[in-house]
Amino acid sequence: MDLSEIKKIREKFLAFYEASKRVLPWRRNQDPYAIWVSEIMLQQTQVDTVMKRYDAFLERFPTVQALAEAEELSVCEAWAGLGYYRRARLLHRGARAVVEEYQGVIPGDALTLQTLPGIGRYTAGAIASIAFKQRAPLVDGNVERVLCRIFLIDDAPKSSAGQKKLWALAEALVQGERPGDLNQSLMELGALICTPKQPQCTVCPLRMHCGALANDRVNELPVPNPPPKRQILEVAYLWLSASDGRVYLRQRGLEGLWAGLWEPYSCEGKTAHAELMEQCGCDLVSSGISVSHQLTHRDVRATVYVPTKKKNSLARRLALHAVVDPLAAPLSALARKVVMAQVAAQLAAP
């Protein structure tokens, strides 16, 4: 990307911001403390939600000194309704750090800001650029979307490759006049025009510079971040059959996973096998049957165990019910797989 193109894009953003910026409480002045408070409140929180509480918070804690002197509990009170209350505690700690380590003067450069509690890379860039006019970049959810589209970035925004490209572009764009306005213009475009769904490309001031629009890929960029890796849930099932061929089942509790459904007695978690033996009070060996099952956010690995010798008291001890046809019971999909696999194995090799 050549510098003249970057410069044109920068100027489009600044012109858009000048013409279209919203009137917001934290844009009244450039008080670093007030900007700081707003940036913390706005983390993962909608503008409307912050609007309702921002002025009251500043009225109660008008300066960094006032906040530092306050009790943590009262800070959290003033935070009520904003969620993520750890932010309030970290902001409070940050204020105390500024008073103790910086004589109450908020540092003006991004690197120092980022050492304060609750201030990460984004917030440091925001405070440094908006309150101190430093050429410090920032990347938030809006900026990710806007830059992925304009610069046709095919990496997922949260991926390391994507983050690297995004921060590099944000860094390049902010190297000009009015860095604070430039940074806010990126976010403002994302909030008002370059929205996640149904972006207003026809009126977008950057439409002549947008790679996604030129390639008709606006709706597929940014590419979705990969879903979080699913947890593995281990389940150990006890296969207990009576001499007459019936199978022992139990009903699960009415809360939680597979609530109210039936299954062979089971234990869950990494120590499922050991726990199952503990509950049975006897040795258990694998029946040779193991089953995989997928839930929304878990991969289940189920293994079936059988007692090494007949334990007639087991069923009574575990309060199990003898069922003639286990497949007729309301089983979870996993338990159904387990029962079918176990029955099939027994028919094949009785």
Next chain:
DNA sequence: TAATCGTGGTA
């Protein structure tokens, strides 16, 4: 690196 942290809004 991945889970966690709150609440409110939208399609």
Next chain:
DNA sequence: TTACCAAGATT
């Protein structure tokens, strides 16, 4: 109803 998203940071 259910994702998905909203000016992220921390451990």
